[in-house]
Amino acid sequence: MIVLGIILLLIGYFTGLSLLYTIGGILILVGVVLWILGAVGRPVGGRKVWF
Numbered sequence: 819m820i821v822l823g824i825i826l827l828l829i830g831y832f833t834g835l836s837l838l839y840t841i842g843g844i845l846i847l848v849g850v851v852l853w854i855l856g857a858v859g860r861p862v863g864g865r866k867v868w869f
Contacts, residue, residue, distance in 0.1 A: 819845055819846075819848060819849035819852070820845070820846055820849035820850065820853070822842075822845055823841075823842045823843070823844070823845030823846035823847075823848075823849055824842065824846065825842070826838050826839075826841055826842030826845065827839060827842030827843060827846065828842075829842075830842055
């Protein structure tokens with residue numbers, strides 16, 4: 819999710835499409851929050867481990 823957010827952020831920045839830029843930023847934030855929650859051992863979505 820973080821990688822997809824970075825890709826969309828870059829595409830939005832270089833093409834001038836603010837919608838892609840916004841969606842990319844949101845995906846990065848959500849990905850970082852889920853990453854932090856998973857790193858501290860808190861179950862995310864009812865699961866402790868995602869495969």
